[in-house]
Amino acid sequence: MTDSSQSIATTRRAYRLTPADRGLRLQQVREAAPTPGPNEVLVGIEAVSLNYRDLLVLRGELGPVREGLIPLSDGAGRVVATGVDVTRWRAGDRVAPTFYRDWVVGPYREAYGPSALGGGDTDGMLADLVVVPEASLAPVPDSLSLEEAATLPCAALTAWQALVVRGGLAVGDTLLVQGTGGVALFGLQIASAFGAKTIVLSSSDEKRERATKLGAFATVNYRTTPDWDVEVRELTGGLGVSHILELGGPDTFDRSLRALAAWGHIAQIGVFTGFGPHSNLMRLQLINGTIDGINVGSAEQFEAMNAFLAEHLIRPVIDRTFSFDETQAAYDELASGRHFGKLVIRL
C-alpha cells in the first residue's frame, strides 16, 4: 500500500443496516478501517447523496440485504492510499466510485448485478473510508465540488445512459421527465445542453416554477392535470415527445405511450408506482417506437458523462445538505418527496 500522508486513520465511521420491526434501520458504528488489496484504492468519502433506491433498500422492498450492509450507492471523495499494483490513482485524487462496481466497460452483463453498491451483499458509500477496485473509479471534474460530484453516480448516469448512450438524443428533440427528483432534473439539464426541449411533470406548482428557471420548455401539474398525456401532445403541436424518462412505472406507462411521438424512445427506469406489469405495447409497434430498459451505467459511461458535465458547466441541483449525524433526517426528507433535485450528506 502506498500513500502520501504520514498517518492513515485506523478507524472509520459508517452506518450499517440492521433488522427493524418493518424493513431495516440505520445504525451508526465506529469500526476498523479497511485496507486496500493490490488493485484497490482506499477512498476518503467526503459526501454521499440519496436516491429513491436507498429508500427501497431501507424498507426491504428491493429484496434481501446482508445484515450489517453499508447502504448508499453514491459518494465522492479523495484517494487516501493505493494498493501496490494501482497505476491510475494517487493520494489526493478526487474520485467517485461507479454504481456497479464490476461494470467497467462495454455492454451490461447479468453478472454485474450483484456488484451494485449499497444493496444486496455489496457495501455502499455511507462510510468515511471505503475500499474500491481502481477500475471502478471515475475522476471528479474540477468544475464540481465533492458534494456536487456525490450526486452523479446513480441519478445522473441513469439519465445519461438513457438519453445519450441508448437514446441518441439530438438537437431539436423533445423530452418528457416525470417529477423533479434526481433523475428527472439531470435529464432536463443534459437535454438542454444538447439543444433539446424538456417538459417537466410535477405535483407542485412551486417546483414547476423552479423547473422553468432551470430551463424547462413547459411544465404540467400531474395532480391537477391527470390527463397529462393530452397536455403533452398539445404542447408539442400534436406530435408527442421524442424521448421519455419513464420514472413512474405501471401507473404512468400507458400515458407515456400516448405522449410518445412516432419514432420516439422510452427509457424504462423508475418504479414510483410499483414493480407491476406493463401495458399493451401495441401502440409502440404502431408508431415505430422504441423502449430501452435502463439500469444506471458503466465506469466508462460515467467518465464520458463527467467530461460532458464539465464541458457544459452543468452543476447538479442540490436541495439540502445534511450532516453525518442527520442521516436519518435525510432519508425522511427523501421519503417526504419535498426535495427538488438531490439530497446530500456531508461526511
Ligand SMILES: NC(=O)c1ccc[n+]([C@@H]2O[C@H](COP(=O)([O-])OP(=O)(O)OC[C@H]3O[C@@H](n4cnc5c(N)ncnc54)[C@H](OP(=O)(O)O)[C@@H]3O)[C@@H](O)[C@H]2O)c1
Ligand atoms: N433503473 C435505474 O437505473 C434507476 C436509477 C435511478 C433511479 N431509478 C428510479 O427512478 C425513479 C426516480 O428516482 P430518483 O432517485 O430520481 O427519485 P427522487 O429524487 O426521489 O424523485 C422524487 C420526485 O419524483 C416525483 N414523483 C414521485 N412519484 C411520482 C409519480 N407517481 N409520478 C411522477 N412523478 C413522481 C416527485 O416530484 P414532484 O414533487 O415534482 O411531483 C418526487 O418529489 C425511482 O423510481 C427510482 O427507483 C431507477
